Amino acid sequence: MKLWVKNTILAVILVMVVAVPLMFMGGNEFGGTDDAASDIVSEVNAGYETWFDSVWEPPSGEIESLLFCVQAAIGAGAVGFALGRVTSKKNADR
Numbered sequence: 001m002k003l004w005v006k007n008t009i010l011a012v013i014l015v016m017v018v019a020v021p022l023m024f025m026g027g028n029e030f031g032g033t034d035d036a037a038s039d040i041v042s043e044v045n046a047g048y049e050t051w052f053d054s055v056w057e058p059p060s061g062e063i064e065s066l067l068f069c070v071q072a073a074i075g076a077g078a079v080g081f082a083l084g085r086v087t088s089k090k091n092a093d094r
Helices: 003-024 033-044 061-092
Strands: none
């Protein structure tokens, strides 16, 4: 099987993995675990006070998401670099 055929099949599967749940669950609100955890804590103990506040609060949710994505990209780059170094050393020894 040619490489472009494999890539096309993988791209179609990727689109289906993303699109199918959104089609069937389109009207629902997707929330994060932080929101769910704070809701449960407020249900269990209504008088709960946090131990400390954030040092800096991002000005908007978009900035917060951007910073999270940058953090994830740096981590993925570090892991990819480490895996690349390990596999290249293994191939260089042969």
